[in-house]
Amino acid sequence: MDRLVLGDNQFFGINHMSEEKGRIQSIRFRDIEAVIKVIDFAYDSGIRSFMCTTHERIGLICDHMRKSPSRYATFQFLPCMPYAHKYVNAITEAGVLRAIKRFLPREGILDAMIRGGTAVASKDIDGLATLLIDAEMKMFDGLSTPIIFLQNVVVDLLLGLKFDNAFRIFAEHVKTRYQAEPGFITMNLPRLLSALEKIGITDPIICSNMNKIGFRMCGGPDAYNKALSAGHCRAFAMSVFASGAIPAEEAMSWLSGQPNIHGIVFGASTTEHILRTKELFGKYWAPQ
C-alpha cells in the first residue's frame, strides 16, 4: 500500500473552509484535462495512488487511463463509494426506495436487474448492496483498485444505525468480487474501530480526519490517539491541513507524532502543492 495518496476533493469544488474557494476550484477543473494534468504530475513524482469518489467525472479519468495502459502501468485507483451527494440529492427528490432503484444497473446485466427486484421483494439487503457496489465499480473496469473505500456518510449512517452487518457485506463483496481490500472512511474513528472489531473485521483500513485542531475528529484527538495506539488498524489520515486552516509544516509535524499512521490522503491542485507535500512527507516520514 502506498503511503502518500492523492485525494480528489479539490477537483470537485469541495473545500471545508470556503464555498468561494471551492467554486474557484470547480471552475479551474471544469475540463477533465486540467484534472489529469495534476494527476500526471503527481504520478510522475512517484505518487501512484489516487483516492477518488465515484463521481461521474472520475469515469472520464478512467477512460483516459484505459487508453494508455503502459503510461499508467503502476497507477492505482482507490475508489470511495458512493458519491454521497448523488444519493442524498436523489433521496430528497425521489424518496429512499426510488433513489436506490435509480442507481441499480439498467443495462447489460439482466440477471442483476432480476436479482435487484428480488432483493427488494425479499427484503434482502445483501443482494441490493452488492448490486449498488457493482454499479459504482463499473467505471473502474480493467483498472487497478487495490483498496475500495466505503464513503463516510454511508459508514457513519450505518454506524449510527448499528447496522454493523452491512460493513461485513461490503468487506466480503469487495474481497471476493474485486480481490481488493475494504476500507472505511469515517468521522468517528474510535467508535467505528470498536464496531468493526465486534463483527470480526480485524486490522481494517480506516481513513479519517486527523489534524492538529481536532477538526471533525469525533470523540476528540485524545480518543483517536488512544484508538490508534492499540495498533489494531491501518490508518490513513485525511484533512491533515484542515482545508488550509493549519500551516503545512505544522500540520505534518503534528501528524508525525501520532501513533500508527499508515498513510496520508492529501488534496493538491498545483504542482507546487504536490512537491511541497512530498517534501514534508519525506522530512517527517522517512521512507520505510
Add this chain to the structure above:
Amino acid sequence: MLRTAIVGLGKMGLSHYAILNTHPGVQVDAVCDTAGYLLSVVAKYTGVRPFSDFRKMLKTLRLDAVVIATPTSTHYQLVRSALDHGLHVFCEKPLSLSPKESEELVTLAEARKLVAQVGYHNRFVATFRELKRLLVARAIGDITHVLAEAYGPVILHPSTTTWRSRRSEGGGCLLDYAAHPINLLTWYLGTPVAAGGTALKSVFSSDTDDAVAATLLFHGGESAQLCVNWSDESSRKMTTRITIWGTAGRLFADRQECQAFLRSRATAPAGYRDGWNVRFITDLTDQVWFYLRGEEYSAQIDYFVRRIEGRQEDENINSFASAFATDRAISMIIEDASRRPHG
C-alpha cells in the same frame, strides 16, 4: 435513559435515528413509518421495534420523547397527539402548514411544560451563530438590509414523485427550502410585519414552486430580500448565505465561513478589528460526540436532550414559538404572491 421513538424514515428520519442511537443519554425504542418495506428492513437489520400506526405506538410504549420527520402536512396531528400524551417533541421543519395550527401547538407545548423543538439546524451552525453573536454585540450598529439566499440541486427534472413536489403536503421550495433562510431572518430580525414583491416561480414542478423571490419588512424598519432556488445544479449541495448591512459595517456568513467588515474599532467585539475579519468553520465549530453530515445535526439533538434533562437554560433555540415566527413569515409571502399574477 431517555426513551424515544422516530416517526418517519426518510432522509432526515434516518439521520436523526443514527444520531439519537449513539447519544449516551438516549435509547431509541421504536420507529414508526407507513412505508412497510423500509420499516421492515430497518427493524430486521437493527432490531428496533417497528410500528406502522403512530397512535398504537403511543398506546403501547412508555416513551419520553418523539422525533417527527414526516411530510409537513402530517406534523400538526402527530405533534398534537404526542403533546397530548405528555411527550417532548422534536419536529422537522417547517412546524406546520398554517400559522394557526402552529400557534395552537405553541400554546399546547407551553401549557404542558414540554420541550418542543423544531429542526432548523442552521441555528446550530457555528458561522450562523457567530453572526447572531455579532449582531447582539452590535458590531455593525443598526441593521439596514439583509439578503438571504439558498440554492441547491433538489428538483432538476419535470417529474418527481415525492411529497416534496406537492404543495398540499408541504412540498415546494418556499415551504421546504426557503424556510431555512427565512428562519435565519426571523432569528436575526424578529417576525416580519409585511411581505411584498413576491414571485413564486415554477422551474420544473407542475404543482408547486421551485424558486422564491420576496421582500420582507420588519418592525424596526429593516428590510430583507429573499432569493431561493432549489433547481440550481451549480451548487453541489444546499448552500445558504446571509449578508447583512448595518450602519457600522457588513456581515456575511455561509456554512463554511463568517466575514465581517467593521467600519470602526469602537464597535468591534473582542478578537475582531476594524476592516475585514474572517472566521472559518474549522475554528468556530465545537466538537460533537458523533458526526453525520454536519456537527449541527448532532448539536441540535443534544440540545433537545439537555433541555429535557433540565441541563440547558438559555434562549430556547428553535422553540415552537420561534418556528411559528417562520410559519407566519411564510404565510405572508404566500398571501402576497396570491395577489400577483405569478402566484
